[in-house]
Amino acid sequence: PTKVAESLRAIAAKFDDTIKEGAERIIARYSAEYEAVIAKYKPRLEGKRVMLYIGGLRPRHVIGAYEDLGMEVVGTGYEFGHNDDYDRTIKEMGNATLLYDDVTGYEFEEFVKKVQPDLVGSGVKEKYIFQKMGVP
Numbered sequence: 063p064t065k066v067a068e069s070l071r072a073i074a075a076k077f078d079d080t081i082k083e084g085a086e087r088i089i090a091r092y093s094a095e096y097e098a099v100i101a102k103y104k105p106r107l108e109g110k111r112v113m114l115y116i117g118g119l120r121p122r123h124v125i126g127a128y129e130d131l132g133m134e135v136v137g138t139g140y141e142f143g144h145n146d147d148y149d150r151t152i153k154e155m156g157n158a159t160l161l162y163d164d165v166t167g168y169e170f171e172e173f174v175k176k177v178q179p180d181l182v183g184s185g186v187k188e189k190y191i192f193q194k195m196g197v198p
Contacts, residue, residue, distance in 0.1 A: 063096035065126035100130055108132030110180035115139055115162070115170060115188055122151040124183070136177055139163055167191055 067089045074085035110133045114121045121138040128135055135155065139162035140147055148161065155161070160177060162169070171191050174182060182192045192198075 063093075063100070063127075064130055067093075104130075104132045110134070111136045111177075112181040112183060113137035113160070113174060113177060113179040114183040115141075115165065116183055116185055120147060120151075122147075122154045125151075125154045128183075133181070135159060136179055137162065137173060139165060171195070 070085040070089060071082075074082045108131070112128050112133050112135055114124070114128075114135060114137065116124070121135075121140070125135050125138070136158070137160035138151065138155065139160075141164055143163050148163075151161065160173060162173065165173070167188060170184075170188060174192065174195070174197060179197070181198050182188070184192065
């Protein structure tokens with residue numbers, strides 16, 4: 063939600079005050095709803111570490127959602143990443159975040175064993191490996 067609000071404000075900034083006010087109304091309209099979701103889940107998730115490998119969706123688009131819940135993204139990557147993907151993603155990540163490119167199931171499993179995240183956000187192909195390892 064914080065990234066959505068940032069995006070709306072950045073877009074509105076290119077227009078007049080009417081558009082800026084409209085963006086703020088939209089943000090205010092939904093803030094109670096997303097704040098309730100955050101309040102419900104953040105106590106359970108705050109301080110947890112997550113690794114992402116989510117295929118076609120660009121990880122940088124969801125990093126903020128995990129951060130809004132108090133989680134730290136400690137690893138992320140792309141199956142078909144381009145230089146601009148990594149340039150943009152690096153700006154979203156912490157200094158100690160593991161970045162991987164087109165990792166195999168075996169490589170990803172080894173990364174998870176070493177980094178020991180609390181949660182793995184992955185696609186259909188990878189999810190069973192981690193379910194069998196007992197990593198949500």
